Amino acid sequence: MAKERRRAVLELLQRPGNTRCADCGAPDPDWASYTLGVFICLSCSGIHRNIPQVSKVKSVRLDAWEEAQVEFMASHGNDAARDTYESKVPPFYYRPTFSDCQLLREQWIRAKYERQEFTHPDKQEPYSAGYREGFLWKRGRDNGQFLSRKFVLTEREGSLKYFNRNDAKEPKAVMKIEHLNATFQPAKIGHPHGLQVTYLKDNSTRNIFVYHEDGKEIVDWFNALRAARFHYLQVAFPGASDADLVPKLSRNYLKEGYMEKTGPKQTEGFRKRWFTMDDRRLMYFKDPLDAFARGEVFIGSRESGYTVLDGLPPSTQGHHWPHGITIVTPERRFLLACETEPEQRAWVEAFRKVVDRPMLPQEYAVEAHFKHKP
Numbered sequence: 099m100a101k102e103r104r105r106a107v108l109e110l111l112q113r114p115g116n117t118r119c120a121d122c123g124a125p126d127p128d129w130a131s132y133t134l135g136v137f138i139c140l141s142c143s144g145i146h147r148n149i150p151q152v153s154k155v156k157s158v159r160l161d162a163w164e165e166a167q168v169e170f171m172a173s174h175g176n177d178a179a180r181d182t183y184e185s186k187v188p189p190f191y192y193r194p195t196f197s198d199c200q201l202l203r204e205q206w207i208r209a210k211y212e213r214q215e216f217t218h219p220d221k222q223e224p225y226s227a228g229y230r231e232g233f234l235w236k237r238g239r240d241n242g243q244f245l246s247r248k249f250v251l252t253e254r255e256g257s258l259k260y261f262n263r264n265d266a267k268e269p270k271a272v273m274k275i276e277h278l279n280a281t282f283q284p285a286k287i288g289h290p291h292g293l294q295v296t297y298l299k300d301n302s303t304r305n306i307f308v309y310h311e312d313g314k315e316i317v318d319w320f321n322a323l324r325a326a327r328f329h330y331l332q333v334a335f336p337g338a339s340d341a342d343l344v345p346k347l348s349r350n351y352l353k354e355g356y357m358e359k360t361g362p363k364q365t366e367g368f369r370k371r372w373f374t375m376d377d378r379r380l381m382y383f384k385d386p387l388d389a390f391a392r393g394e395v396f397i398g399s400r401e402s403g404y405t406v407l408d409g410l411p412p413s414t415q416g417h418h419w420p421h422g423i424t425i426v427t428p429e430r431r432f433l434l435a436c437e438t439e440p441e442q443r444a445w446v447e448a449f450r451k452v453v454d455r456p457m458l459p460q461e462y463a464v465e466a467h468f469k470h471k472p
Contacts, residue, residue, distance in 0.1 A: 103163040107171060111137060111158065115177035121145075121207050124196035128158045132167045134183075134211060135174025139196065145204045152211045183210040186219050188226060189340040190328035190347055191321050199282050201291055205317040225321035228253040228329070232315070236260065237287070237307040239389040244309070249319075253326045258295070260306075271306075273297035275326045276334075279376070281350050282320070283307070286386050291316045295323075296376070301467055303381055305389050324348055351376050353448040354386075358419050358435040368417040368435060375448050378461060380425075395425070395432060396468040397449065399457045403428040406449040408442075410435070425449065 107130070110116055119127040120136035129143035130136065131153040138146065138155070146153040156163065187193070194202040209215040215222055224230065230251045235244040248261045250269075258278060259269035277298040284292045291309040293316055298304070310316040324347040331343045352375040358368035359382060371382040371392065378398065381391035398404045403426075410422030410433050419435040421442035436442040457465070 100162055103165060103168050104159070106168050107158050107163055110171055110175065113175060115180070116175050118176075119196065120176040120179055121210075122194060122196040122198070122203055129155055130158055130171060131155050132163075132170060134179060135171055136176050136179045137171075141196065142203060142207065145200075145207045148204075149208065149212050182217065183214070184216050186222075187216045188222060188325070189344055190324045191216075191225070192324060192348070199284050199290075201284065201313050202282060202317065205313055208314070224318040225325055227322075228326070230319065230322045232310075232319075234260075234308040234310055234316075234319070237387065242387065247308075249308075251319075251322055251326060253329055256326075256330060258297075258323065258326075271304075275323075275330045278323060278327065280320055280323050280348050286354075293320060303376070303379065303391055303394065305387075307387060320348070349377060352451065353445060355441060355445075356437070357382075357423075357441075357445065358417050360414075360416065360433050362430060366416070368419075368433075373434075373445075375452070378452055378457075378464070380449075394468070395427070396465050397425065397452050398427070398461070398465055399455060400453050402457060402465070404453050406446055406453055408446060423449070 111127070116127075116137045118125055119139040119142055121138055121142040124139040124141070127137040127139045129138050129140055131138060131143075131146050133152070133154045137158070143155045146155045156167075192202065194206050213221060219226075232249060233246050234249050236247040237244050247270075248264060249258065250260075251258045253275070256275045258273045258275065260271055262270045273295070274297065279296045281294050282292065283294040284290045286292065287294065287307050287309060289309040291311070291313055293308050295306045295308065296303050308316075310319070327347045328343060331338070331346060335343065354372070354374045356370055357373050358370050360366055360368045371384065372386040372388075374381045374383070374391075378396055380395040380397055382393055383391055405426045407424040407426065408422070410417070410424055411431075414422070414433060417433075417435040419437045421436040421439050423434045423436065423442060423445055425432040425434070434445070436445060
């Protein structure tokens with residue numbers, strides 16, 4: 099009987115909707131919450147274990163199943179759960195995938211099943227109200243210390259501000275929603291709730307690094323920023339559908355890591371720098387947590403005269419790392435070197451994805467304003 103029940107559960111995995119994790123979309127889930135009626139992956143099952151008052155989990159293949167549990171799974175499943183627990187997810191709310199950090203996946207699962215934010219829209223106030231203020235730990239630009247700073251997000255003014263003192267009348271910085279991006283960077287920042295916020299200042303990228311001890315708080319900030327971007331873009335592009343706008347709300351970097359670079363004359367030595375590929379901006383920093391890039395390179399499309407080549411010109415000297423890349427722009431060549439061949443392949447692939455993508459009309463305007471920095 100036990101084998102038959104397990105076989106019955108395994109058969110349920112073949113049903114449409116059950117072939118991927120109900121929470122992060124990972125393929126071939128082999129765990130289940132037998133109190134919620136969903137099939138989930140190993141990683142998400144660990145998060146479910148932390149909310150035992152809501153979810154109890156079993157391995158589909160290894161654990162014993164009772165008849166009533168099998169029947170419950172058969173009468174529910176991932177599609178039914180989605181219709182219930184995700185019925186009112188705002189279009190701007192970030193739905194994490196299996197490649198996202200633990201924090202985003204955990205807060206998504208807690209929001210769905212524990213807090214039931216997407217069945218009771220009144221619980222969405224923290225990120226839907228159009229205004230949010232509170233304190234975040236912000237990394238100091240010069241000394242690297244994290245200090246508590248007051249942040250205010252206001253959609254009406256189209257900005258995120260922060261203040262160096264509680265009683266300060268004037269903000270230390272005003273970040274326009276139009277040019278804002280936020281991406282979780284726990285490893286880089288050294289905190290599981292670490293968020294990197296970037297904005298444009300005089301057409302150069304400025305980074306700030308923040309976190310909050312409470313996971314829900316920082317994810318609410320992240321979704322509040324996405325909501326503000328969504329409402330800004332709805333006004334800026336009145337004919338656009340939600341599906342057109344949602345990918346523009348926040349973006350993860352295409353690739354980051356160390357490479358060596360040389361200057362414009364290509365005669366000085368190569369220096370190790372931290373590189374970040376953010377859409378069509380390739381930025382380089384002395385340190386991954388620098389506030390400002392040392393330089394930025396716009397990478398356009400093949401049709402506009404941009405190409406990426408394996409290797410370096412034969413006469414190149416001064417690089418310690420052996421695996422070269424040459425980026426050709428209409429103005430000049432940028433010579434880079436990677437420590438390992440897999441790193442070089444990954445960077446070339448990232449660059450080629452950008453170069454192979456035709457430029458949008460607004461990107462020509464960015465290119466025109468862009469100053470290639472040595």
